[in-house]
Amino acid sequence: MIQKQQSMALSPYMELYNLIVPADNMLRKINELIDFSFVYEELKDNYCLDNGRNAIDPIRMFKYLFLKTVHDLSDVDIVERSKYDMSFKYFLNMAPEEQVIDPSSLTKFRKLRLKDINLLDLLINKTVEIAIEKEVIKSNSIIVDATHTKARYNQKTPKEVLMDRSKKLRKTIYQIDENMKSKFPSKTTTDVLEDEIKYCQDLIDVIKKEEVLVQYPKVKEQLNLLEETVADDVEQLQISEDKDAKVGHKSADSAFFGYKTHLAMSEERIITAATITTGEKNDGKQLEALIEKSIEAGMEVETVIGDAAYSEKGNIEYANKNEIKLVAKLNPSVTQGFRPKEDEFEFNKDAGMYVCKAGHMAIRKAKQGKKGEGRNQVTTYYFDIEKCKHCPFKEGCYKEGAKSKTYSVSIKSNEHTEQAKFQESEYFKEKSKERYKIEAKNSELKHRHGYNVAKSSGLLGMELQGAMSIFTVNLKRILKLMNQ
Structure with missing residues (x-):
């Protein structure tokens, strides 16, 4: 027992x-x-x-x-x-x-x-409980943002994953003893995954026989990592790439393949809530969950601080209904006025473009109409017509024979007058200055705790990694605040 x-x-x-x-x-x-x-x-x-x-x-x-x-x-x-x-x-x-x-x-x-x-919520709630008990959380504001994590098999074939790890191990050994080259098995010349797995196992067997060599910490760590990959992940490798991972966009010109962790954090830099999604998910859609999870953890939330991704219409309405101040700048492309097919097109704030429900991003945009003409200006987004022709969702979206596919958004601010007024207040401007803190926290997770790359395949594995990483940084932060 x-x-x-x-x-x-x-x-x-x-x-x-x-x-x-x-x-x-x-x-x-x-x-x-x-x-x-x-x-x-x-x-x-x-x-x-x-x-x-x-x-x-x-x-x-x-x-x-x-x-x-x-x-x-x-x-x-x-x-x-x-x-x-x-x-x-x-x-x-x-x-x-x-x-x-x-x-x-x-x-x-x-x-x-x-x-x-549900380890993610369990560990975050536990650390927030301790932080409140030790009186290190005094604010009633949360800062929200999302950070991306590349898939472990980052658009590589399974064979390339193993080749990369075995290469790092050999390179480490050559720094110590170049004569080992003659003892290593011949590299595979086929594209067969099973051949690469066998090569890695043969390589491991040869190195393990070198008792002096394996005593070097840097060799031992690389050897163990390759051995764990072969033993722990052969099943995932045979499935090929990470099926849960998706392509997300960091900007108009750069993308990543993996996951997003959506975070809420107190002004004292204690993470109060998190949701983990595939990479293509919209940041703003996670706001309600982050607020409600933070409250469930014990936070009193009066103000939410975020970037323009969180200022979409639904979030403004939710904040107003719950008497929460939303310190997020309005983006006319996202929040102002009604727009057609809101459920089929989502705005990616990093790229400044709309993405259709098939995951295709607009390739350019143009503003049409002039101010003062008695009608609203619109921003028109243009999509790659070749993708539209073969899209599984083209019915009702793309008309056969059409030379272009566009999506237009009306630019108007009538329904956001109060939020626009709040945006000019001193309170809004002062609270906006706190947003940099969560970017520093994202950097800590990535560079000190390996959160830039997933340690295993699948959304469940990513949630375990997120749970342990956030638990770790929260406990370290609590200790630091207690010592101040």
């Missing part, structure tokens, strides 16, 4: 922790800050309590995942480090001489025990 609360094993060496792990160590502080027994309560239904041998405590397994997120290492390397890093053992509630888990247990925990758990 599993224990409800971990208890550290009795050991004559326990005093070592007081000597080796200082009071200001981050992991010691986190252990003191949070009671991890909530993990047990959430996961107990995923364990059999009266059959089989004793399971490894889920709290310890969860803490391993936390350490993996902080240090961005493979399962094998994070377990290996826990053999000798005393701060790790202290954090994991282990006796100094206690044996570590088998890395395969961590892989199974991640895949089997965490399924059917």
Whole structure:
């Protein structure tokens, strides 16, 4: 059975922790800050309590995942480090001489025990609860934005994924011993995926026989990463590219293949809510969910700060209905006036273009009409006619034989007078200055916690990565605010 609360094993060496792990160590502080027994309560239904041998405590397994997120290492390397890093053992509630888990247990925990758990909301709500309890959140505003994450198989074929990882491993080894070239198996000359998988396995086998070589940390980490990819992801590789990932647009000229994480964050830089979607989803459509999740987590939301993507008509109406101040600049192409087929065309604020329901972006736009002529000006967006001819949604949208496909939006501000007036207020201008904070948080997630590339395939895998990454940055931020 599993224990409800971990208890550290009795050991004559326990005093070592007081000597080796200082009071200001981050992991010691986190252990003191949070009671991890909530993990047990959430996961107990995923364990059999009266059959089989004793399971490894889920709290310890969860803490391993936390350490993996902080240090961005493979399962094998994070377990290996826990053999000798005393701060790790202290954090994991282990006796100094206690044996570590088998890395395969961590892989199974991640895949089997965490399924059917809404880990994203659970971990965010837990950290917000702690932040409110410790009185580090004092504001009643949230800042909203979206950040993109490239798919792990970023528009590469499965064979290219393996080739890239094996190449990095060989390059690392050549820096140490170029003579290894003669020992390595011959590279594949076919386009058959199974041949590349076999080559990688042969390469791993050869390197493992070099006892001196594998002691180098940089070799060991690259080797473990390739081995984990082959063992953990062969099934996904055979499915080919990540089927959940979609193409999204960062600007009119650049796109990415992957996912979006839509975030809400307090002015104190604590993330209060998140939703994870495929890459093509519109940022503004997530606003209601982010506000409601933040309130559910314990935030009092009086003001929402975001960019022009969040100022569409529906969001203004929602904010007014709920007496929330929406600090997001109006964009005439998105919010002003009625426009036809609102459900079929969505505005991409980064590219400044409309995207049809097939996912095709307009290739140019032009403003028509003149001010003061007694009729509204319109912005007309032009789509690639060749794509329209073969589009599965062309019925009712594209007329056979037509030389162009356009979509026009009326530019008028009658229905947004109050929002336009609010936009000129000092309060709006002051609160707008807070928006840069969430861009810095996005950068922290990407550059310190590997959030620029998905660690696995599929939306569920992305949600697990998001949950652990946000949990980590929130706890670090809470500790920093408590020390100030």
